[in-house]
Amino acid sequence: MSTPYLQKLLRYRDWADQLTYAAVAALPEGASTAPRATVFGNMLRTLSHSWVVDDIFQAHLQGRAHGHTSRNTPEPLPLDELWARQQAMNAWYQDYASTLTPAQAAEVVAFQFIGGGEGRMTREEMILHVVNHATYHRGFVADMFYQVPAKPPATDLPVFLRDVPQE
Template sequence: MSDAAVPYLRMLSRYTAWANARLFDALAALPAGEATTRRNHGQHSMVGTLAHAWVVDLIWQAHLQGRAHGYSSRQPEVEPTLAQLQQDQAALDQWYIACADGLDAAGEAEVVDFRFVDGGAGAMRRGDMLLHVVNHKTYHRGYVADMLYQAGCRPPVMDLPVFLRDVPQV
């Protein structure tokens, strides 16, 4: 990444929060039980998929803070309710926005040492860590969008160009 990366990381953190909110609102409007129904051969529900993404966000938050994450799995021990997960994810999204807003070029380029869930050593630039979080969330929102289609529902529009069109940029 370069000095020019910081404004993009700030924009992408806001995009992630916007897209997450749209998806959670769509799931909250589903008939009872749809968001927790296991799909894709019984492996995951919409809530379970988003709970995984939330745990991964918590792990990377710990890495960015330079502390141990305490997780031995990328899944929560107990699947949260949709309402609780929506609240927790929104708070974490705000943390990531503040994190990106607090970066300057030197902070973006700073390499942080950490431990993966399997215990292996890792080291990444802060900017690359934030980019991974954004990319990981995009992937899993797409997975949930597919599950919405399987449930006979249309997912909300969560595309970056729509965000850029509809949300004033700071």
């Protein structure tokens, strides 16, 4: 996978997160934290999970301990604080990917899964994972919009490619 392609995927992820967070923020008060039939319990906890996984893989890429013992924050974060963290994380991944040489992107990194066991992925696979993982969980959030009821934003890759000028 080329570095420019990784960068495009990360720009897509940032764009989709912007739409999602803005839509969640525009929901009626309490809608993002209302109990829902979903694995993480509500929209905000689902978005928190996505950020935690980004933080874990950032640590793997940096070769440092992440300090997480769970795949979510211990306590829910306010939406504005979580969004600030997510924006900083998205910027970090975009900057990081822009510096990778093809050899660095293909380098295998060993790590420990939180649930136990050893993992090994290339740096580009880790980046692809955080993009794909976020897309997966934005789908959960989109489904919860219908439970409000509200219409979620369209965050599909073809919409991004159509609506956002590409470099």
